[in-house]
Amino acid sequence: xxxxxxxxxxxxxxxxxxxSAYSTSISYxxxxxxxxxxxxxxxxVQGLIKKYVKGDSYGEVAYAIIVSIIxxxxxxxxxxxxxxxxQQL
Numbered sequence: 001x002x003x004x005x006x007x008x009x010x011x012x013x014x015x016x017x018x019x020s021a022y023s024t025s026i027s028y029x030x031x032x033x034x035x036x037x038x039x040x041x042x043x044x045v046q047g048l049i050k051k052y053v054k055g056d057s058y059g060e061v062a063y064a065i066i067v068s069i070i071x072x073x074x075x076x077x078x079x080x081x082x083x084x085x086x087q088q089l
Contacts, residue, residue, distance in 0.1 A: 042067075
């Protein structure tokens with residue numbers, strides 16, 4: 001009995017798995033490289049808010065809302081450009 005067909009299928013699965021692992025690894029690497037400066041800028045902005053916004057103010061809340069809106073907009077733009085579909089909740 002010839003197992004060439006099965007071996008070919010296993011080879012395809014192995015290649016797909018390796019490609020997927022490589023792609024995922026690169027994505028996480030890029031995410032880490034993006035997160036580092038984002039956290040650094042986050043500290044800078046928080047320091048500016050603490051320095052210039054005195055008293056019981058909603059500066060930090062406003063900052064969180066603005067950053068969330070900007071992140072959502074960028075996420076949608078990048079998703080549309082790259083063709084990555086968003087999961088429906």
